[in-house]
Amino acid sequence: MSEVGTEAAYRRWLRWYPREFRREHADELLGVLLAETGPDDRGPRPVECLDLVRGGLSMRLRPRVPRSDSAGFAVVRLMYLAALVQCAVAVTVAGTAGAVRASMLAADPGFTAAQWPAQLADSVDPLVVSAGLGAIVLVWLAWCSGRGRRWARALFVVNFALTTYSLLHGLAGGSATYAPADLAAGTVLWLTELATLGVIVISEVRRLATLRSGPPVPVPDPALPLGAAGRAR
């Protein structure tokens, strides 16, 4: 394969990277890839292609929050954890439906087996579906929050309010008696989201404090001669 053909092939593999990255770095990255291509290579090497896929996915998925922003980093991680717990809630509710049915039949003489399908359609199925959708929404919020989109935090607060309502609604409906496992899973989710909310508050307080104290004083880089940093840009 000619160099032009190899370059075109590498360009296709670069589509795994986000568009903004490609706009800024595609030519540069191609230069390095082609410099590494030997005369015996017939087109892109599989190991390079796999590395590009891994690099592209990593760039699309990982948070773009500096590690020095520990609270911001923790918010994103806790949101992903909340999504995982939300999945566990969906599985728990679906998996314990039989036990809930048995508890209801045993505890409530007025409840008949014939009423169960209606109960399933009215409360258990919507709960499983909403928990599954909630997990997807939380992953999305975590991803957006990792890209500095502040509205994701506001939406998370709304999500927390819904979780709190759902938990209280379940308690009022007797979940402590009929569905203790579901209640426990819901409580773990609520606590995880509460911790996330706490870290969001800390992060916002720090941000406001930084804004009030003005922009940070730039630290001179000892590697550069005086004024070179400005010229380099």
Next chain:
Amino acid sequence: MQEATFLILTALAAGSQHGYGVISDVLAISDGRVRLRAGTLYSALDRLRIDGLVDVDREEVVDSRLRRYYRLTAEGRRQLAVEADRARSNAATALSRLDLAGGASP
């Protein structure tokens, strides 16, 4: 800090370098043990730029292709120094204990 990150920062500690220069330098520093792939390098550089440890120094066009040079920031220099100091301390401890074990063995 991962070894690849440490080696990339070490490569940039002597002065700014472009991507291919970093790959070659890391290979030399590690005695041929660590061969960075282009995707891995640019993923690491992106992360290091977000963390404020590395920045773009300058750009030039060579053979009608853009070449970007990267440099360590003051924070990158500081973190590399901390990490190198930690590695030296750990290595010194390991070597002294190996000496101790060597002396004790028959």
